[in-house]
Amino acid sequence: MTLLKPLALAALIAFSSAPFAQETLKIGALVTLSGAGAAWGTGMQHAAELAADDVNAKGGLDVGGKKYKVQVIAYDDKYQANEAVTVANRLVYDDKVKYIIGPVGSAPVLAIQPITEKNQVVVMTLGFTAKALGTDKLYTFRPNVTTAEVAGPQIEWVVKTRNVKRVGALFPNDETGQQIAKDLTTAYGKVGADLAAKEFFERDRVDFVPLITRILAAKVDAIELDGNSPSTAGLITKQARELGFTGTIIRTGGPATQDIVNVAGKQATEGLLVHTPIDPKLPSTAAYAQAYAAKYKRAMNGFSPAFYDGTHLLFEAMRKAGTVSDTAKVVAELEKIKGHKGALGESSWTGKAAYGVDHQLDAPFYVAEVKDGQEVIRARCTASGCK
Amino acid sequence: MDLSLLIGQAVVNGLVVGLLYLLMAVGFTLVFGVMRIVNFAHAEFYMLGAFVTFICVTRFELPFLPSVALTLVIAVLVGWVIEWAVLKPFRHDELNGMIATIGLAMILQNGALMLFGPDPQSMPSVATGVLRLGDLLVPNSRVYVVLCSAAVLLAMWLFLRYSRTGRALRAVVQDIEIAQIQGIKARLIYPLGFGLGVGLAAVAGGLMAPLFSVSPFIGAGPMLKAFIVVILGGLGSIPGAALASLLLGITESVAGTFLSTSTADILIFALVIGMLVVRPSGLLGRPE
Numbered sequence: 001m002t003l004l005k006p007l008a009l010a011a012l013i014a015f016s017s018a019p020f021a022q023e024t025l026k027i028g029a030l031v032t033l034s035g036a037g038a039a040w041g042t043g044m045q046h047a048a049e050l051a052a053d054d055v056n057a058k059g060g061l062d063v064g065g066k067k068y069k070v071q072v073i074a075y076d077d078k079y080q081a082n083e084a085v086t087v088a089n090r091l092v093y094d095d096k097v098k099y100i101i102g103p104v105g106s107a108p109v110l111a112i113q114p115i116t117e118k119n120q121v122v123v124m125t126l127g128f129t130a131k132a133l134g135t136d137k138l139y140t141f142r143p144n145v146t147t148a149e150v151a152g153p154q155i156e157w158v159v160k161t162r163n164v165k166r167v168g169a170l171f172p173n174d175e176t177g178q179q180i181a182k183d184l185t186t187a188y189g190k191v192g193a194d195l196a197a198k199e200f201f202e203r204d205r206v207d208f209v210p211l212i213t214r215i216l217a218a219k220v221d222a223i224e225l226d227g228n229s230p231s232t233a234g235l236i237t238k239q240a241r242e243l244g245f246t247g248t249i250i251r252t253g254g255p256a257t258q259d260i261v262n263v264a265g266k267q268a269t270e271g272l273l274v275h276t277p278i279d280p281k282l283p284s285t286a287a288y289a290q291a292y293a294a295k296y297k298r299a300m301n302g303f304s305p306a307f308y309d310g311t312h313l314l315f316e317a318m319r320k321a322g323t324v325s326d327t328a329k330v331v332a333e334l335e336k337i338k339g340h341k342g343a344l345g346e347s348s349w350t351g352k353a354a355y356g357v358d359h360q361l362d363a364p365f366y367v368a369e370v371k372d373g374q375e376v377i378r379a380r381c382t383a384s385g386c387k
Numbered sequence: 388m389d390l391s392l393l394i395g396q397a398v399v400n401g402l403v404v405g406l407l408y409l410l411m412a413v414g415f416t417l418v419f420g421v422m423r424i425v426n427f428a429h430a431e432f433y434m435l436g437a438f439v440t441f442i443c444v445t446r447f448e449l450p451f452l453p454s455v456a457l458t459l460v461i462a463v464l465v466g467w468v469i470e471w472a473v474l475k476p477f478r479h480d481e482l483n484g485m486i487a488t489i490g491l492a493m494i495l496q497n498g499a500l501m502l503f504g505p506d507p508q509s510m511p512s513v514a515t516g517v518l519r520l521g522d523l524l525v526p527n528s529r530v531y532v533v534l535c536s537a538a539v540l541l542a543m544w545l546f547l548r549y550s551r552t553g554r555a556l557r558a559v560v561q562d563i564e565i566a567q568i569q570g571i572k573a574r575l576i577y578p579l580g581f582g583l584g585v586g587l588a589a590v591a592g593g594l595m596a597p598l599f600s601v602s603p604f605i606g607a608g609p610m611l612k613a614f615i616v617v618i619l620g621g622l623g624s625i626p627g628a629a630l631a632s633l634l635l636g637i638t639e640s641v642a643g644t645f646l647s648t649s650t651a652d653i654l655i656f657a658l659v660i661g662m663l664v665v666r667p668s669g670l671l672g673r674p675e
Contacts, residue, residue: 034500034505034603034604035604038505038506038602038604039505039506039507042504042506200648200649202652204607204608205608206599206605206608207599209400209403209404209526209640210397210639210644211643213393213396213397213400213644214393214644231600235600238512239526242517242528243517243526244517244526259506262507262509263508263509263600265511265512267515
């Protein structure tokens with residue numbers, strides 16, 4: 001009799017819980033949550049959480065007959081490669097994650113890839129460097145377009161329609177900044193304009209007056225903000241206008257308009273020409289923006305929808321592969337997905353020609369002009385050009 | 388822009404930035420002078436000051452100068468309470484005092500992150516247009532902020548130089564034991580010294596807010612510069628801090644304009660290392 005009671009209880013627990021068994025699928029968010037890149041990182045973390053909410057609201061992610069409750073574990077890499085490595089080790093070896101949303105920066109993604117690729121961990125990075133994708137990095141994907149994809153068409157449109165001849169630019173002195181400086185020099189040169197003055201600075205800098213003074217001394221008619229974090233781009237805009245610069249200010253890559261306006265103010269940003277990966281009037285994008293604002297009580301960052309779609313692409317690939325643990329199978333299914341309908345509209349993978357693998361998101365993007373603090377779409381672009 | 392004009396512009400930019408560093412550094416060196424504590428939370432008081440001014444201006448729609456004045460009053464009171472509640476046991480205890488202020492910094496920064504979020508926010512400029520000095524350009528917003536900073540520093544100097552309390556504070560900085568023998572109540576001077584230090588950092592944050600942006604992480608840069616300034620000038624020496632601020636501001640601006648900002652940073656650290664080798668007590672600091 002003494003044994004019967006606990007045995008019966010154990011059997012009851014086992015029996016009663018079996019039909020409702022739900023495992024947890026951990027997704028890492030290795031993103032920047034502090035400092036200048038925090039707006040991007042927070043937007044990516046929230047994107048993963050909103051995608052997780054979608055599947056959890058339906059009782060979990062259904063893969064191979066099992067239901068998984070998706071849990072997002074977020075850590076701050078402080079936009080630094082060494083911090084990213086620490087966090088990646090923690091996610092891969094302690095938390096045992098097989099999927100990572102992030103990192104934000106180029107140097108961090110290059111730093112964590114030896115760990116993630118070796119352990120077959122799928123990474124959805126924002127890092128703009130061309131070195132992030134390649135045939136030796138089969139587990140890394142980029143669900144957002146980068147300067148390499150957008151610079152050519154956007155710059156051609158800007159130079160032709162706004163008569164820009166000499167351009168000055170300020171870049172962070174790191175992998176991201178160096179890469180973007182190269183891409184932009186080529187892109188401006190191709191359409192007959194000259195990136196005449198380039199300045200590099202450390203990312204924690206807030207006073208740009210000496211650098212802008214140098215740029216203005218080179219008699220530029222436009223300032224390019226690509227490659228800078230949203231808050232830094234806002235500071236450069238504000239300080240350039242305070243120094244009396246009345247020429248065109250251009251933001252070629254990376255959505256940052258709202259943050260630039262927040263930092264620089266509406267007056268300084270009037271007429272700013274910006275890249276935007278989203279058309280806020282597209283119903284799917286508007287719905288995502290609304291869901292984001294409802295949950296987080298603030299406007300979404302422009303990169304956020306790409307990572308919401310990226311997380312859903314991962315879920316779709318897991319469902320098709322019928323496994324969450326065999327990431328080689330998940331990657332094979334992920335590569336095959338075409339015409340995914342998400343927050344950005346329809347998107348597919350591309351990149352074979354540029355990177356050797358189709359791990360780069362192919363989605364339309366837009367050139368907008370800032371009017372009274374709001375983006376007004378002026379051109380719709382694809383890799384082949386803007387209209 | 389010809390060479391002489393570029394030099395002039397760089398020097399003017401450097402003077403502006405140097406004065407801003409000075410405001411931050413005086414508060415830092417005052418706290419060290421009175422309490423012999425390196426206040427690692429100084430950056431967070433700068434950040435909190437920026438937020439208080441930001442809230443006064445954008446939410447309560449107060450004019451800028453009254454907002455900065457209110458920031459000063461709130462910060463001095465907060466500093467007073469923190470000294471009494473947190474730092475009292477660590478007066479003249481450099482190591483534990485330092486650890487206490489690091490803990491305080493973490494609490495303040497993460498508290499601000501929870502309250503205000505990570506996104507940088509902007510305050511409207513306090514003045515528009517550009518001041519032309521011949522061919523030199525200085526944004527009016529900077530001129531305005533520089534004049535305010537100079538007024539705050541002048542008021543602080545007059546207070547320390549001529550008021551009874553200010554003289555008592557300086558006496559404590561020079562020799563705590565002799566000051567106490569003379570009847571100065573150290574139990575009042577410590578929280579006042581810390582409160583004034585916090586107040587200066589907060590005013591610096593409030594004055595900088597319209598020039599830069601406001602977020603929980605804005606304190607680190609100015610803090611590093613303030614730290615360099617007090618080492619160069621001599622820990623505890625306010626005239627030393629003044630000299631070092633202008634030296635740092637001009638070096639940074641001129642080297643940043645003609646070479647690169649990275650080279651400017653290297654030059655500044657070389658300057659600090661050189662100073663520590665040649666004169667370990669700083670430009671105008673007294674030897675320990």
